[in-house]
Every structure is written in structure tokens, then in C-alpha cells.
Amino acid sequence: MLCFSKRRALSVLAVLASAWGLLSACSQTQAAGQGDALRLATWNLEWLLTPADRADLGNRCTRQQPRSDERALPCTPGKAQAPTRTRADFDALARTATQLHDVVQADAVALQEVDGPVAARQVFRQGWTLDCFVKRAHPQKVGFAIREGTPYRCNGDLAALDVDGGTRAGADVTLHPGTPREVRLLAVHLKSGCFDGKLDRQFAPCQRLRQQVPVLERWVDERVRDGKAFAILGDFNRHLDKDSHYPAGPDESQPLNLFNALSDNEPAGAVLVRATEGASSIPCSADDRHTRYIDDILVSETLARRAARRQFTRLPFAPEDQGRQLSDHCPVVYSLIGLGR
Secondary structure, eight states, X not given: OOXXXXXXXXXXXXXXXXXXXXXXXXXXXXXXXXXXXXXXXXXXXXXXXXXXXXXXXXXXOBSSOOOTTOOOOBOOTTSOOOOOOOHHHHHHHHHHHHHHHHTSOOSEEEEEEEOHHHHHHTTOOSSEEEEOOOOOSSSOEEEEEEETTOOEEEEEEEGGGOOSSSSOOEEEEEESTTSTTOEEEEEEEOOSSOOSXXXXXXXXXXXXXXXXXXXXXXXXXXXXXXXXXXXXXXXXXXXXXXXXXXXXXXXXXXXXXXXXXXXXXXXXXXOEEETTTTOOOOOSSTTOOOOSOOEEEEEEHHHHHTEEEEEEEEOOOOGGGTTSOOOSOOOEEEEEEEEOO
């Protein structure tokens, strides 16, 4: 359990109150109407399973992280286990999903660490379509919650992102296909453990992440050549604020960093806007110890420039839900307001 001074606790609570105030202001602004808008979010729900599946898999867990084709939970000695949640915990998570729907008015939420649509329905209960989850036996899946009534098309998994049979593929969806509002979204959950520094270190997580970057870069380059608006959303397991200060290196197949490998203007137009750029840290709760974002939303610059205004926030958990078994992440939100054609 983490202990904080009274001053630290008051500071964190003030930040949380500010975040909730911003969300209220966002809702009022949206109600006033500013033309077309695109509101995107990403949320890692930390091993979200149904209680029955959590109990079943927990009874026959493996000592190592399962591979993508294994339906199992890890129970590695000395490491945290997948959480067991009560009905009250799911209800608390559902309140955050309701905020995403009713206050944020999100068009789509990229989901990570969710065991498919049945597990997601415990949290995203009303007003959402749950679809486009990657075809992976492992219970940590990537997929989408899409605002009910929004036209969309699942484009299949970005399977190449699973570089070693044990990392996670990407989930690919198009919103409003065949219309002027069309936008292509890729949900990702990249390899954990290489949060900053160059990718050429002889450290397994960095080596795996280094293999994933060219796959993402090819996806970006294809979208640019298609002339379509796009975004990558998810848990990058990377401090992109640090990453973006350093060059990716001359060899696209052996990148030294992540962000500038994707946003290199090769081909022309392959430039990304990072939702968290310049944003101060908003804690998920009063005991959140993290001060840098690893969840982010990368939007194509051509799409970002069409917006009259861009708005970032993080949606912290409600103070009354403090102490519940929620998630070690809370939603990151990026709104593009007043989109021109």
C-alpha cells in the first residue's frame, strides 16, 4: 500500500477535481455544438474477464506468460496475479464507461486486456457495440467499444504485430466507411518493459518492441498512400514524450525509437500528432503513482489540422470508487472538435 503526505493527497485530489471539471466543461461545449467532431478514447482494463472465466483459468494457470494461442492465465511467482473482481467492482468500472458515453460522448474506445465482447459487456453495458476484437486465445485481447449507431467496418487483425507468437496483434476498424467522415483506427497494446531509451539494447522487451515498430510504420505509410484519415490508439508501453525527442535512425527495419519512426514524413504526410503532447499528468486515482503517460492517441496530422479545436483529457475514476478493484489504467480521451471537410 502506498502512503502519501497530506499535502501530496490534497494535490492529487485537486488534479482529479480539475479533470472532472474539464469533463463537465467538455460536455457543455459539445451540447452547444461546434460542427462535426471525432471523440476517441483508449482504455486498458487490466485482465478484464468474466468471473466464471477468471475462476476457471485461475485454477489451471501457468508459471509463465501464455503464448497468443494459449487460453490461460499466468501465475508467475512473485508477480501480481490477474485481479478477481466483485459485482461492485464491475459496477464501478461501468460508471466510467457511462461517463465515456454520456459526458465525453466518445465515438470509439480502443480496449486492451479485455477477454472479448462478453467480458467487455460487463463494463460497457448500454449504448455500445463491442466488436473487432483480435482473434487470440490469450485473454488479453485488443478490440473496440463503438458508439451504438456509428457505422463501422472491421478490417481484420494486424496479425504481424504479434512478432513472436506471444505479443499482441492490433485491432483495425473503419468508422463511417465510404463517407466524408471516414477514419481508420488501429488499437494496439505493444510489448511492455521498454518504457524509454533506445530500442537497440540487448534487452528482450526492447528487442520485441523494436520488431513491432516497422509493422506499425508500414500500416501508417499505407494509410497515407490511401489518402485516408487515421489514428493509432492504445497502450504503447512507452513514454512517447521522451521518445519523441530522439531520431529513429536511418534504418527503418532497425529503429532506435518509436514515435519518430512512425512520424517521419516518409512518404510525405506520414506525420502524427500525439494527444498527450504537452499535457500534464492526470492521476487515475488518489493513489496513482504514475506521472508519465504510456496510453496515447496518435492522429494523422492531416486529420488533426481539420479540427477547429483539439482537446485532451484523462478520465479519472470517481472518488467514491476509491479502493475498488478497478484497473491500473484509466481512459485517455482526445477530441477533434469542429472538423472541416
